Amino acid sequence: MTDATFSPARRQSALGKTALRWGLYIILALFAVYYLLPLFVMVTTSLKSLEEIRTGDLVALPREITFDAWRTAWSEACTGIQCEGVRPYFWNSVLIAVPGVVISTLLGAVNGYVIAQWRFKGANIIFALMLFGCFIPFQVVLLPMARLLGMMGIAGTIPGLIFVHVIYGIGFTTLFFRNYYVTIPQELVKAAKVDGATFLRIFWSIFLPLSLPIIVVSIIWQFTQIWNDFLFGVSFSQAGTQPVTVALNNIVNSTTGVKEYNVDMAAAIIAALPTLLVYVVAGKYFIRGLTAGSVKG
Amino acid sequence: MAPILDIRNLYKNYGSVEILKDINVAIEPGDFLVLVGPSGCGKSTLLNCIAGLEPISGGSIAIGGDDMTNVSPKDRDIAMVFQSYALYPTMSVAKNITFGMKVRGVDQATQDRKLADVARQLQIEPLLNRRPGQLSGGQRQRVAMGRALVRDPKLFLFDEPLSNLDAKLRVEMRTEIKSLHQNLGASMVYVTHDQIEAMTLATKIVVMKAGVIQQIGSPSEIYNRPANLFVADFMGSPAMNLIPAKARTNGGGTTIEIARREGEPIVLNDPRAKDLPADVIVGLRPEDIAEPGFRHGETVQQADCRVDIVEPAGADTYVMTHLGGKPVTARMHSETEAAAGNVHTFAFDLAKVSYFEPETGHRLN
Ligand SMILES: Nc1ncnc2c1ncn2[C@@H]1O[C@H](COP(=O)(O)OP(=O)(O)OP(=O)(O)O)[C@@H](O)[C@H]1O
Ligand SMILES: [Mg+2]
Numbered sequence: 001m002t003d004a005t006f007s008p009a010r011r012q013s014a015l016g017k018t019a020l021r022w023g024l025y026i027i028l029a030l031f032a033v034y035y036l037l038p039l040f041v042m043v044t045t046s047l048k049s050l051e052e053i054r055t056g057d058l059v060a061l062p063r064e065i066t067f068d069a070w071r072t073a074w075s076e077a078c079t080g081i082q083c084e085g086v087r088p089y090f091w092n093s094v095l096i097a098v099p100g101v102v103i104s105t106l107l108g109a110v111n112g113y114v115i116a117q118w119r120f121k122g123a124n125i126i127f128a129l130m131l132f133g134c135f136i137p138f139q140v141v142l143l144p145m146a147r148l149l150g151m152m153g154i155a156g157t158i159p160g161l162i163f164v165h166v167i168y169g170i171g172f173t174t175l176f177f178r179n180y181y182v183t184i185p186q187e188l189v190k191a192a193k194v195d196g197a198t199f200l201r202i203f204w205s206i207f208l209p210l211s212l213p214i215i216v217v218s219i220i221w222q223f224t225q226i227w228n229d230f231l232f233g234v235s236f237s238q239a240g241t242q243p244v245t246v247a248l249n250n251i252v253n254s255t256t257g258v259k260e261y262n263v264d265m266a267a268a269i270i271a272a273l274p275t276l277l278v279y280v281v282a283g284k285y286f287i288r289g290l291t292a293g294s295v296k297g
Numbered sequence: 298m299a300p301i302l303d304i305r306n307l308y309k310n311y312g313s314v315e316i317l318k319d320i321n322v323a324i325e326p327g328d329f330l331v332l333v334g335p336s337g338c339g340k341s342t343l344l345n346c347i348a349g350l351e352p353i354s355g356g357s358i359a360i361g362g363d364d365m366t367n368v369s370p371k372d373r374d375i376a377m378v379f380q381s382y383a384l385y386p387t388m389s390v391a392k393n394i395t396f397g398m399k400v401r402g403v404d405q406a407t408q409d410r411k412l413a414d415v416a417r418q419l420q421i422e423p424l425l426n427r428r429p430g431q432l433s434g435g436q437r438q439r440v441a442m443g444r445a446l447v448r449d450p451k452l453f454l455f456d457e458p459l460s461n462l463d464a465k466l467r468v469e470m471r472t473e474i475k476s477l478h479q480n481l482g483a484s485m486v487y488v489t490h491d492q493i494e495a496m497t498l499a500t501k502i503v504v505m506k507a508g509v510i511q512q513i514g515s516p517s518e519i520y521n522r523p524a525n526l527f528v529a530d531f532m533g534s535p536a537m538n539l540i541p542a543k544a545r546t547n548g549g550g551t552t553i554e555i556a557r558r559e560g561e562p563i564v565l566n567d568p569r570a571k572d573l574p575a576d577v578i579v580g581l582r583p584e585d586i587a588e589p590g591f592r593h594g595e596t597v598q599q600a601d602c603r604v605d606i607v608e609p610a611g612a613d614t615y616v617m618t619h620l621g622g623k624p625v626t627a628r629m630h631s632e633t634e635a636a637a638g639n640v641h642t643f644a645f646d647l648a649k650v651s652y653f654e655p656e657t658g659h660r661l662n
Contacts, residue, residue: 194350195371201400210387
């Protein structure tokens with residue numbers, strides 16, 4: 001009886017639920033398409049010949065797939081007077097990003113450990129100042145940084161660029177590690193102290209092994225920042241040490257005559273690939289690391 | 298011999314809050330000091346100060362005759378079991394236990410031998426390759442014990458090491474700790490909430506309240522001669538009966554008058570009590586109020602009281618009545634005829650009676 005009277009209402013609400021769910025999916029799909037459209041255009045354009053781009057439709061699939069544009073972008077495209085493609089600059093970026101990421105992550109880990117677990121006098125003030133560093137716009141530090149690099153004798157070099165990125169990244173990496181380490185009970189340090197371990201030993205044997213999720217967060221963040229950086233790259237480099245973002249700009253802006261859109265697109269994708277790769281490989285840990293603190297707290 | 302641990306005038310503040318006030322404790326080598334007190338009274342803080350994990354705000358700490366006030370924890374030659382276990386989460390149980398030895402450069406053979414010994418002692422051999430996250434609370438606690446026991450320090454510090462074990466394991470571990478203490482002759486400072494642990498393990502008990510030491514003494518001193526109302530109430534289960542009464546000196550002794558809910562007050566004679574003020578609080582353990590005929594002697598006197606509640610507890614039965622405006626517990630034989638609502642005859646044995654000043658709570662006899 002009760003079942004009979006209730007079932008129409010229930011069916012109605014179930015129907016409403018399904019409709020809601022489908023509505024949600026459709027909206028999400030629309031957003032996804034909207035987001036992916038530029039990427040789609042980039043990829044398809046890079047696979048078309050110049051001829052087809054000129055005559056065809058922007059969003060149409062390539063009639064004939066050709067990798068010529070990729071080859072040109074990688075090793076032949078002209079960046080100003082040189083015509084070696086993005087290849088040398090790509091390696092410059094690798095040489096800048098890898099040490100930059102490693103050093104800033106390590107320093108951030110040590111800083112975070114000290115600030116979160118050793119609570120020396122003034123730790124909070126130092127942490128606040130480092131946080132402040134995160135909010136200083138790039139442009140503000142350009143001139144002082146140029147002067148500093150000149151004084152240190154590393155202006156226009158790759159170590160100079162690494163130095164700049166490390167300095168700029170420490171604020172963020174320290175924040176990540178500090179917030180992660182404050183969720184670890186202080187008793188761990190106490191127990192290790194009683195066991196006879198030193199400051200560095202405790203860091204190395206107890207805290208670093210615990211830190212994988214936050215290390216991944218720091219790596220992704222720093223890698224994206226450093227790899228995608230343009231301003232520091234264009235300001236503090238010279239011929240031969242420019243990163244790939246600067247090269248990309250030069251390829252796109254310095255061509256005269258016919259714009260080779262397919263080459264531009266291919267170069268842009270090449271320049272973006274490493275960050276994409278880092279996300280795909282480490283993305284799972286990234287989400288986990290970002291929420292680790294809140295789950296544990 | 299120099300005391301193994303000598304704490305003088307120790308103060309500890311967190312900011313402007315005084316957590317520990319004028320702590321003075323000394324223990325001899327081989328002593329087993331138990332710290333008891335209500336939650337938040339500063340027991341863990343005191344242990345941390347002894348270990349050097351918290352800086353102290355005043356006073357001094359000496360271990361083994363050497364001043365340790367400003368020495369770092371690793372050089373104090375102590376081992377500690379933490380209330381929260383504090384196991385290293387990424388290391389296996391075996392690595393957790395040997396970490397201290399590894400850090401101190403003990404050779405591998407010795408490490409292996411000691412690990413095996415401790416694992417057997419604590420019954421954690423099957424767990425050695427697990428991570429702490431894969432252990433139950435009790436197992437973790439035993440690993441934490443193991444980490445301390447593999448070392449051979451001057452002083453062991455234990456912060457409620459058995460609080461999470463089941464009753465059976467707890468008794469076993471208690472015996473284990475006791476024999477360990479006797480065999481090694483190790484000196485220990487031990488925090489617990491468990492009265493039985495305190496009484497069975499301690500050679501010396503410190504009762505604390507709000508960062509102030511209330512009494513230091515052997516278990517029997519604490520139990521039989523509590524220094525004040527707080528200690529009397531805190532130690533012992535069921536707690537000591539604290540009965541307001543009137544005292545009157547007469548000839549050789551003192552008469553104690555305790556109001557009953559109905560009828561005349563009970564009048565007890567204590568030939569040994571002297572110079573009591575008119576208002577006192579009489580402290581009698583439940584076992585000192587019993588069945589008539591259970592004890593004999595001139596200090597035993599009988600009185601009839603109405604029974605409120607009867608609580609059988611296995612070997613004994615606790616019988617509640619009302620005296621001096623307070624509920625009073627008597628410990629009777631399990632076959633007692635006392636029944637709720639009836640009048641029953643109680644025998645009061647004043648041999649171990651305590652008298653307290655009602656205002657200050659200090660002991661009077
Ligand atoms: N880091 C700190 N900062 C400020 N106050 C603290 C700090 N640590 C402990 N306290 C305070 O000091 C007092 C004593 O704490 P402690 O941990 O020593 O208590 P305890 O006797 O061990 O209690 P329990 O039996 O619950 O373990 C408590 O009131 C606590 O709030
Ligand atoms: Mg505690």
